[in-house]
Amino acid sequence: FFLFHMFSRSLVALSILFVFSVSVSAAGLYSPSSNVIQLTKENFVAEVFDSPHIWMVEFYAPWCGHCKKLTPAWEAAATNLKGIVKVAAVNCDEDRELAGMFDVKGFPTIIFFGSEQVPNPHQKGLPWKNPEPYQGQRTASAIANYATSRLPNFVVTKNLDSFFSDSSLNRVALFTDKKKTSNIYKALAIEFKDRLAFGQVSGSNKELMSKYDIESVPTFVVIDKEGTHKFEGKPSLESLTAFFEPYAKPLEKKTNSRQRQQTQQSEPEPDRPAELIEISDESSFQ
DSSP, X not given: OHHHHHHHHHHHHHHHHHHHHHHHHHHOSSOTTSSSEEEOTTTHXXXXXXXXXXXXXXXXXXTOHHHHHHHHHHXXXXXXXXXXXXXXXXXXXXXXXXXXXXXXXXXXXXXXXXXXXXXXXXXXXXXXXXXXXXXXXXXXXXXXXXHHHTOOOOEEOSOHHHHHHOOSSOEEEEEESOSSOOHHHHXXXXXXXXXXXXXXXXXXXXXXXXXXXXXXXXXXXXXXXXXXXXXXXXXXXXXXXXXXXXXXXXXXXXXXXXXXXXOOOOOXXXXXXXXXXXXXXXXXXO
């Protein structure tokens, strides 16, 4: 009886441990409140392939020790890159089809997806982006530096006469003393790709400063057929996005074929301090 009693207790303990392990696995490594975007076969195509954003996607298993070790760095990278680069994760215990589509053979595997769509090698007519394995260091700064180095720049800085005379899209102009285009402004141009045109004008360009009645930098203006509209207030991703949206070309509705969730499926960067720009005040754009 004693042995049977001990055996029964052991079975109960093992059952509780198994249930706990399964629940942890199902929950994944990232909470719903995390800045890490959680991708599944239901939303992968619409989120990654059907958007102009660039993505860093971790394919992981909840039980994987290396994945658990990467989690703090991946969370930090997602927080630092929020609004600039999409940082996401796929729980391969739950979405093995996605892992198979991208030939994931070990965990964690990090894959970069760029901005531009290419022909789908698996199913004609559906969106696709080429997957590029990330082979760099697994630190937050290395991941962030790699991601920002791959940001496309859709901001016009030359041939500004043509930019201001083109009326195919409403235009956004940033008058600034910065010589380089910031990651934040690049990200805004990506967010509104094919909906607004973005340009950057040096504060030393007195002719354009005078033409558009710019008295100080940084200043954002939207030019449409009605005239010019200056942004007033503290610049942030949220405030600028809200200001630009009414002037942007309406979003096109995705077709049914693009909504169907048919699962589809570089060089290392040195680990230097992350060169991210956080908008806290106007100096971020000066």
